[in-house]
Amino acid sequence: MQKVEIYTGPMCNYCSAAKHLLSKKKVDYTEFNIATDPSKMQEMQERTKGARTIPQIFIGETYVGGYNELKALEIAGKLNSLLEI
Template sequence: MNAPADRADAPEITLYTSAVCGYCVAAKNFLKSRGLEWKEVRIDLDAQAREHMVAQARRTSVPQIFIGDTHVGGYDDLVALHRSGRLEPLLSGDRA
């Protein structure tokens, strides 16, 4: 489950990543520092997963981060969402 410890019904966090990606590591460290879990999808190992990511995100770079059905974007987008105060509501199931 990809939820804050106090929100078992929170939306799943999905990270599309590749092996050689500093921003992917940064995104995982950011989430880990907040006690969050996520599902990681390695697009460098799965061509179909890459196609799915591009279709959903309309971007080819990694990481691409989704919280539930909401496309957050990459690492910089995740941090910007946090700094604007809109990440916590999204993690709680409210759309940002």
């Protein structure tokens, strides 16, 4: 299974939806809350080439994007293979 990292923040419905989708698939993930650790905001922007919205999701070395991109992978039947599950 690929390592999953997700940058999140408080009161973020898309963050909750992304975490719910991953949890439903029994996928462990590392969550970085940019509100409680501001250094993670800069890290996120560097890794994503400037993204300012959350969530931002990485699966392995692949930058997925936000919740809409994650959900699109699920609908297209490509998420499981990317996760290697």
